[in-house]
Amino acid sequence: MEKEKSTRKFKGLELYDRQVEKDYFLLPFRFHRLTPEKEIIVNEVGDYLILPNGTFEKIVKRQIFKDSDEELYGDLLSNFFISEEKVSPLIDVLATRYRTKKSFLDDFTSLHIFVVSLRCEHTCHYCQVSRVTQDKGKYDMSIEHINKGIDLMMRSPNSHVTMEFQGGEALLAFENIVYAVERTKELAKVFNKKVTYVICTNLAVITEEILLYCKENDILISSSLDGPAFIHNENRKRPGRNSYELAIKGIELSRSILGKSRVSALMTTTNLSLEHPKEIVDEYYRLGFKSIFLRPISPYGFAVKNERKNKYETEKFIAFYKTALHHIIDYNLKGEFFSEDYASIILKKILTPFPVGYVDLNSPAGAINNVIVFNYEGSVYATDESRMLAEMNDFSFKLGHLDTHSYEDIFYGERAAWIAEASTNENLPGCSECAFQSYCGADPVHNLSTQGDISGYRPTSSFCQKNMEIIRYLIELMESDKRIRTVFESWIQ
């Protein structure tokens, strides 16, 4: 017994120190000035620390000491900012976490957009593509192209794909949707795929009969709602000026048949909307939605042509976003659950170790990797925005055509390779050293359409300007107010 005790004598904390000569190694991480007093450092997998200004410099100059900066030193070490060994003993853990964050890539293309008709009975002033016409032959997707699109979708390595019907007004070609769903149902059995169906519609022409078919086939409804009537009807022009009334009626009817959770709404921000952030939020809240997605309009198609109305400054959008966000937070502080989707996407990236598969804010970008578009006339595009760019006669992101190109040509062709090169913010100039890299994404389509270059130019990029400020602001909010932190945490549960 005596002998055993002597070999098991307790030792002091200092004996478990592995550091050699007060030196440490830097793991990859980036920094950014958050406020005049604080800076943020973010590591390769998105873990962050907020520190007093000047700390980053001290870290790099090896001026952080285990004894005098005990807590910070421990934080840096345990959060993968520094290592006491040249290769961190937990390098494999870091690698696993990196793989996890990027695992939205594992299954390749999930979202398959079928533009079943370009026809529409609306003339929304920001709309990029739609046509008011009865000419089905020219503006509806042919059965042959629908077949070929489905065949390509069945070749996706992803065992769970989403088939989304868009327009124009997709429901003007409802009989083609039915055809597409029925054929897909059969093939899904053969190819062992789970398929989620979505119809994007303005709801103006929706009927009980259509909805019963949706119910029977588990089809989700994604509608448009820009805010209260005076905004919605101004943005979304239609004979009779009754777009809002039809949308509300359509939402109610859809909910009554499909259930509340099967019906969503998307808003598009215009110059008019920018003046009414609270009214828009209130409208969504009033209608019983549990969240709202505050989206800026995209700079394509008719949108750019209608410059006076639509080309607002990004700064104005950010101000609008912040006001709306605070209004949403206030609802939460009063005990309601009501979230903002763009914030939720970013917060998930900041606060969780899990992947976030939102196609418009990913690196590598969602184009091709997560989304593909089959246009009404058989062209295949990398993203929804790509086909809108094509309406302005820029066919940069056209990957091929259903009649002439194979799966390999489209998904692994030269166009795809060219897009892929500009699709990772890890290697884009200005993004590669950005602290918010892992919270943000790459958008080659946006770059080309707004700046004429697929890689873009960060100092004048509206994508960059918007995301930098929104990300910074979200972090500042939750770091300065514990109640907001709790609200944000509830949004990502």
Add this chain to the structure above:
Amino acid sequence: MLLKTKGVSINIEETLVGKVTRLPENLTSDSFLLVDDEIQAYPDKAHLGILSKQNDIYDLDNGSVVLKIPTLEHLTEGDIVSVGADGNIHTLYRVDSYHNTLLATERCNSNCLMCSQPPRDKNDVSFLYGIHKKLIPLIPKDCVELGISGGEPTLMGELFFDMLEKIKHELPDTEIHVLTNGRSFAWDHMAYRLSQVDNNRLMLGIPVYSDYYQVHDYIVQAKDAFYQTIAGLHNLARYNQRIEIRVVLHKLSIPRLVKLAKYIYKNLPFVEHVAFMGLEYVGYTPHNIDKLWIDPMDYNKELGEAVEFLANKGLHVSIYNSQLCVLPENLWQYARKSISDWKNSYMPECQSCSKLEDCGGLFTWNLKKHSEHIKPFTTNVLELSSGIE
């Protein structure tokens, strides 16, 4: 609770393991007859031996017998005991308990400052496994849960997996809970080997005491332990093994407790359960009490923040070894009555407490060292908690 007694053995050469019964008609070749007060005739049926309080016995042939045992009251019909050549009778399995544990080995590669069952550096693996091999087939098939502890069970080497396979074979419906420091699983082949046992009722309870290696290594008194344990956890996760993280609450683990919770969520989100456990005043703890003691009342803020952070992230969280009167009411939902029945005690003042039924109480040995804030609930809870605030 008495778990060990001793008599005078006759005709016992190697350790025998068997069930006990007081009814001669129930005897089988792997059971002992217990003889309390009345001297009975030597049983007709085949049996393993006789355990008797008497000084003598009739008709002793060549059978194995232990005489002059001071008491047998602690043994229940069906309990399993080991009987040594030295007359020692250890209770190995109690049919009336949910807290039965196999002691795999007393050896350990760590030496935690607060170890409740200090390790011993002797090679006991083959001896103990020899007993367990006999014990496992005797355990009732409806056994709900069986623990395996040490020491560090994985130091059994291949025999560890052998034992788990035997258990899976004999007790396919029993939840198996292994307490290990997880360091051995830093070797990929060990994690792989465990996955080959292929028992989805098997859960490993693995301690992580800090997110900062040096503090963890100091607490467990073993260099490299933290990195080995974390690497081990990841290897186990890769093979889909079920894991529970165990955190003992004391003065050394509290300062970084909230950071540890965040570390668990970020780096070990695959764990099934996180258990926060009050300090046990036994084993090494009394010796190291100055380094370890903090009144539980004084760490409620850190504990609450850590527990609620993990619970909000959807992890299953529990608090063990705490008393309701010391815990803020919002944490009661996480408090579990986890202390094994035979180790469980209450303070004298607890007898008047209206919450006694719901409270986990104290380890018997913690009667000597406990929060200064233990006091009975005498009125309804709402009144009392508003009184505290």
